[in-house]
Amino acid sequence: MQINKSALYERFKSYVNFETTSDGKATCFPSTAKQLDLARYLVDELKALGLSEVEMTEHGYVLATLPANRSEALSVIGLIAHMDTSDEASGANVQVQLHQGYDGRNLVLSEDNVLKTKDFPEILNYVGQDIITSDGTTLLGADDKAGICAIVSACEYLLAHNEVKHGKVRICFTPDEEVGRGTEYFPLERFGADFAYTVDGGEIGELNYETFNACNAIIIFNGVSVHPGSAKNKMRNAVSLAAEWQMALPAGERPEYTEGYEGFYHTVRINGGTDRVEIDMILRDHNKALLAKRKQVVLDLAGFMNTKYGVGTVECKLTDCYSNMKEYILPKYEVVERAEQAMRKANVLPKIVPVRGGTDGARLSEMGLPCPNIFAGGHNFHGRFEYLPLQSLIKATEVVINLVQK
Numbered sequence: 001m002q003i004n005k006s007a008l009y010e011r012f013k014s015y016v017n018f019e020t021t022s023d024g025k026a027t028c029f030p031s032t033a034k035q036l037d038l039a040r041y042l043v044d045e046l047k048a049l050g051l052s053e054v055e056m057t058e059h060g061y062v063l064a065t066l067p068a069n070r071s072e073a074l075s076v077i078g079l080i081a082h083m084d085t086s087d088e089a090s091g092a093n094v095q096v097q098l099h100q101g102y103d104g105r106n107l108v109l110s111e112d113n114v115l116k117t118k119d120f121p122e123i124l125n126y127v128g129q130d131i132i133t134s135d136g137t138t139l140l141g142a143d144d145k146a147g148i149c150a151i152v153s154a155c156e157y158l159l160a161h162n163e164v165k166h167g168k169v170r171i172c173f174t175p176d177e178e179v180g181r182g183t184e185y186f187p188l189e190r191f192g193a194d195f196a197y198t199v200d201g202g203e204i205g206e207l208n209y210e211t212f213n214a215c216n217a218i219i220i221f222n223g224v225s226v227h228p229g230s231a232k233n234k235m236r237n238a239v240s241l242a243a244e245w246q247m248a249l250p251a252g253e254r255p256e257y258t259e260g261y262e263g264f265y266h267t268v269r270i271n272g273g274t275d276r277v278e279i280d281m282i283l284r285d286h287n288k289a290l291l292a293k294r295k296q297v298v299l300d301l302a303g304f305m306n307t308k309y310g311v312g313t314v315e316c317k318l319t320d321c322y323s324n325m326k327e328y329i330l331p332k333y334e335v336v337e338r339a340e341q342a343m344r345k346a347n348v349l350p351k352i353v354p355v356r357g358g359t360d361g362a363r364l365s366e367m368g369l370p371c372p373n374i375f376a377g378g379h380n381f382h383g384r385f386e387y388l389p390l391q392s393l394i395k396a397t398e399v400v401i402n403l404v405q406k
Contacts, residue, residue: 074167078196
């Protein structure tokens, strides 16, 4: 199987040229109109490649069909990736760079931005390969434009190689995955797949059928603002309250101290001043009972501070987002085995690991569409030092091609 490396790189670059940052504070759907710019581009591209039933739904989902080229009835397979990127780093004006034949040294992205091997030692696994990065001032967008690229490139290959036999394949590119709303208006009946795969994983070989159980929290601290010159016994500084809250959370249970099946409390952002501070938190755990305990810790802490400083000082809103898809995948475990076989056929060693995050597949599995997650090849998602080995993207494309065959 020969995948055109140069064409793959150019396709990926064309996608990251679109700024598609989603907005967790927005009430509209999709949360940002700029995601629709990429959606419209993809509709035109899929039509030009020759896929059928290409459309963009009223909510910005892009749908398409790769028709079966076998006469017998086969399962309908779905392939899914998301168009939006995280708002934790800028996704505007991404300057894509290709570092050919990486030599194992620190990777200079621009004058003031260096990807250091001591900070990100995994990059040493790709010595001799071609590494795609931004210039270090923005994220790259491999999460999940690499997944889109692998799916579209696989469809292009299959359309050009009719000798590779497959059943009907349904494609869907979703908005707002990064803000936990990617399946809010997912056209499940219109999609019509028997099972599906998100191509939204990390390093080469990664295969996931376990995700976190997820809860988001908004914590509001109501202070009393008084001129500091006459503030004694009157001011209640909301900034100090937020700092006290942060220090009261279990210190070793933050993302920077956890791995594997260990859950965490994560304060994502903080806004405000003396009078009022709002923080956004996420609570995560693979075990649903342990997540429930984490939620109770947050509620108990809010109650403690309200007792200490007065009722209404701390407001706490918890919102459940998605569940661990393991319980929905295990009864259909053959979909995981199919992915393992597709990887081995591409000479990729499957690495079954739990996702320390979530995918659209978590909610879709809960909705009745079994949907494991396979690698797209990127590293360091959501940050300025995100990178994508081009050879991993080639292998992701090969795996998708293998995945849809009988």
